[in-house]
Amino acid sequence: MEQTLDQAASSAASLLTLADVRAAAARIAGAVVxxxxxxxxxxxxxxxxxxxxKFENLQFTAAYKERGALNAMLLLGGERCNRGVIAASAGNHAQGLSYHGTRLGIPVTIVMPRTTPTVKVQQTEAVGGKVVLEGETFDEAYAHARKLEGELGLxxxxxxxxPHVAAGQGxxxxxxxxxxxxxxxxxxxxxxxGLASGMGAxxxxxxxxxxxxxxxxxxxxSMYNKLKHTDLPCGGDTLAEGIAVKEPGKFTFEVLNGLLDDFVLVSEGALEGAVSLLLQIxxxxxxxxxxxxxAAVLAHPARFKGxxxxxxxxxxNIDTRLxxxxxxxxxxxxxxxxRLRLTLQDRPGALYKVMKEFDNHNVNIIEIYHQRIFTTLPAKGLITDIECEARDRxxxxxxxxxLRAKGYAVDQVELN
Structure with missing residues (x-):
């Protein structure tokens, strides 16, 4: 028989409690920002x-992950501390675990895929972690970390x-x-x-x-599929790599099942807009x-209004070029x-006349690209791409x- 919502909420509450989170808060007090x-x-x-x-990007490692990593390590005892800890991560968990492990004198080994960007390896090593590169994917790195766990007694x-990690995040x-x-x-x-479980509880x-x-x-x-009983495709190149998880936690699923009131999915455009807005505002x-x-609040204003x-x-932790x-x-x-794409005739003064229109409208030209060869136009035609900067749309x-009123064919190169 399926659980009712009340039963599911009650079950979740018994897995992770407010008392667990308060105990974690007392444990990590003074060691995190x-x-x-x-x-x-x-x-x-x-x-x-x-x-x-809540500005968790102001933590020393620039992410909330160190809260849970620290709480888990503080609950280790004796020989387990001396032998050390291990994790598979190419992100914020690696840095949080390494930083606080080093501070506490606990050896930390992080297994990362060989494809991990060098900057992430260097950041983890800089805060004291020992990095092992293994496998081409996270799953392969994870399997190797579990293997080393047994072999080395980590x-x-x-x-x-x-539950200790989730309590720290809470x-x-x-x-x-x-x-x-x-x-x-x-x-x-x-x-x-982990974060939603701890915070929610x-x-x-x-x-x-x-x-x-x-x-x-x-x-x-991934978690949306499990909670909503859907089968949406899972994978791709997302800006939100920190939450790009193909297989969510079993423990965290049990906690969140019946705990969340709603679940929202956000597009890549919405994520990009939110990152940009936070920097600007x-x-x-x-x-x-x-x-x-x-991003969710911006994308679904009616859901959150008032x-x-x-x-x-x-x-x-975002790459500066990205x-x-x-x-x-x-x-x-x-x-x-x-970027405006214009079709022009290849004759003297053609580009100059177009430039006059930009000047008349006070739109700044950044770069110009002429294409005469690789085009389907007649030999006397050319395509010109003009990157420009305006005050607003x-x-x-x-x-x-x-430009169109003067007979030019103009297309705007659109983003997805």
């Missing part, structure tokens, strides 16, 4: 909700599917509700489910009627997974950057309209 929870006036105006942001610390919600008790909803990024223990909404990237709806760098909560919402910005691409793509979507649209 008590990050601020701040009201965003501008984001509140944009979304129609009251938005409070203790495996799972990035999410562990301290994020404790701090949010201490700072802003009137919050009536939390919107929480979900990958393996803590929040429900403090405020039984608080709303809990999980968020996953549309490309990786809050002047803070947030990785794709860390911006998923805000609520007092707490959103954890879970991390800020961040630059995200910002430029956001400018393109807003109409401030554009209205100014850009006015330029395009003017």
């Amino acid at each position: 008590r990050t601020p929870t701040l009201y965003s006036r501008t984001l509140s105006q944009i979304t129609g909700a009251e938005i409070w942001l 203790t495996f610390v799972h990035p999410f599917d562990d 301290t994020v919600a404790l701090e949010m509700l201490e700072d802003v008790p009137e919050l009536d909803m939390l919107v929480i990024p979900v990958g393996g489910g 803590a929040a429900r223990g403090i405020k039984p009627d608080i709303g809990l909404v999980g968020v996953e990237a549309q490309l990786f709806p 809050e002047k803070t760098v947030v990785e794709g997974a860390g911006a998923a909560g805000l 609520r007092k919402i707490g959103i954890p910005l879970t991390g800020g 961040l630059a691409n995200v910002l430029l793509r956001d400018l393109a979507r807003s109409g401030r950057l554009a 209205e100014q850009l649209d006015a330029l395009v309209e003017s």
Whole structure:
């Protein structure tokens, strides 16, 4: 017989409790940053909700993951501490475990796929972790970590599917509700489910009627599939690699089943927009997974309108080149950057006449690309791509309209 929602909630509550999270908070106090929870006036105006942001990107390792890693290590005893811990991770869990393990004198081994970017290997080694590169995929690295766990007598610390790890992550919600008790909803990024389990258990223990909404990237709806009994495809190149999990936790699934009120999926465009908006408005760098909560509120305004919402910005570890691409793509979507493709006749003065239109509309030209050879046009024709910068979409649209009125064929190269 299937569980009722009340039975499922009761079962979840027994797996992870407010007392567990409070005990974790006492254990890790002073060793992690008590990050601020701040009201965003501008984001509140944009979304129609009251938005409070928890800046977990201000942790030493720039992510909340160190809370759970530290709590798990502090619960190790004697010989298990001396032998050390091991994990498979190419992200924030690796750095959190390595940093606090080194601080506590616990040897830490991290198994990463050989394909891991060098910068992530260096960041983990810089905070004291011993990195072992094995396999081409995370699954292969994970299997090797489990093998070394047995061979070397190490203790495996799972990035999410562990009650001690989840309890440590739940301290994020404790701090949010201490700072802003009137919050009536939390919107929480979900990958393996450790953060949502811990935060959800803590929040429900403090405020039984608080709303809990999980968020996953549309490309990786793994926990969504399990909770909603759907079979959406799972995989792809997502900006939110921190929550790109193909197989969510068994423990975390049991906790979240019946705990979450709703589950939202967000597109890559929504994630990019949220990352860009946080940098522009809050002047803070947030990785794709860390911006998923805000992306959900921006993408589904009617669902969240009028609520007092707490959103954890879970991390800020994003590659600088990738961040630059995200910002430029956001400018393109807003109409401030554009690439216009014009068909011209290959004759003297043709390009000059087009440039005069840009000057008349005060639109700045960034780069020009001429294509005479690889084109289906007649030999006397050419294609010109002009990358330009406008004040806003209205100014850009006015330029395009003017060019077309003068007989030019103009197409705008669109982003997906």
